[in-house]
Amino acid sequence: MQLLWLQTFMAVYHTGSFTKAARQLGITQPTVTQQVRGLELEFGLPLFERNPRGVVPTPSATVLAKDVQDSLKNLSIAIGRHFGDGEENRPLRIGATPELAAARLMPALSRLVMGGMDIKTSVGVSYELLDRLSEGFLDLVVSTIRPRRRGLEATPLADEELILAASPSMAQEMFPHGVTEEDVDLVAKAPLIAYAETLPLIRQYWKDVFDATPTTAPSVVVPDLRAVMSAVISSAGISVLPRCLCSAALSSGALVTLMEPELPPINTLYLVVQSGTLADYRLSQVHSRLLRSAQVWA
Structure with missing residues (x-):
């Protein structure tokens, strides 16, 4: 059994995706698949089950990950110390x-x-x-x-203040009378733009301002808040963004805030x-x- 297989296994385990693991490790997705398959053949047990969003570890994979994680970390440190260029020289x-x-x-x-x-x-x-x-x-x-x-x-x-942002045209079309803390159902009708499926900033804003949980899935997911802001400016939907990121767009009028809570949420x-x-x-x-x-x- 190769040590590299275990490192690849841990990358898939943590990312929940063969593709993300390949990107993280700097190798191809077929190589990741081949190495995980080799590990499964060694163990005689399946380690991952596929679903529409990626892969889910089996109970056997969860036990294996807990058993080898600390050892792999210590091995990586030891190999770098003894065979690398030296801790003081590496980036x-x-x-x-x-x-x-x-x-x-x-x-x-x-x-x-x-x-x-x-x-x-x-x-x-x-x-x-x-x-x-x-x-x-x-x-x-x-x-x-x-x-x-x-x-x-x-x-x-x-700390960064969070704002609920929209383009001026979308704000006028969907929220002509503005938004209050009682309008969570109205806000839920607008397409959501998020930078992760779990809606981290959106969930926080909903909890702090509306005392609620988002009930709709995002219409667009893009893992870069600058791209999220661009999508909002183009009227693709609304989103929760850090105010500091949006300062220029707010000043120019490309973005507007849908509400100004007395106690703005902070991330x-x-x-x-x-x-x-x-x-x-x-x-x-x-x-x-x-x-x-x-x-x-x-």
Whole structure:
């Protein structure tokens, strides 16, 4: 049995998709399928069941994942320490959502890069990046969600106000009299644009403002808040977005807010590392620089 098969298995287990696992590992989807099939033949048991959204681990796969996860992480660290180029020479591996990487991460770290620091950035949704951090494949994640798992340390980075946004034409057509906290059923009639199937920001806004849960599936899912904003501007639907991301579109009139709650919902960004790793000088530098930069993000 090859160690690589187990690493591929863990990528499929965490992403719930052969395609996403292939993208994460930098290999082809048929290679992922072949390696998982090889593992299943070794065990004599199926590890995943297909469904319309990807794959679901079988009970046997869940037991296997829990048994090998920590060992794979420790092996990865040991191999890098003894056979790699050295921890002090390899790039720091940082994960963030695409819009945070573009708007926040790169500008904040530019001086460190000019000073000679090597940084490798991975983009994706936060829960997938946190999986890669737990497995030792990333050093730090700028996360839009607070991790609730052992072995990770999360430091609050910045708060971002959430708004319910629409294009002026859609706002006038669907909500000519505006929206109040009692109009959750009216809002539910509008197409929803989301950056994840789980509707993270939308769920939070619905809970904080309407004291309800979204009842409709999103019409469009695109894992980049900048693309979500573009879809809203083009009147494809409405969405919940960070106000700071939309400031220019709001000022120009390309976007409008459908309501202004007395207590606007807030989403907190977190800096997440593995426990104990801030003893690394380079990682500590990045961590401190991001904390200082975030003081003026609002």
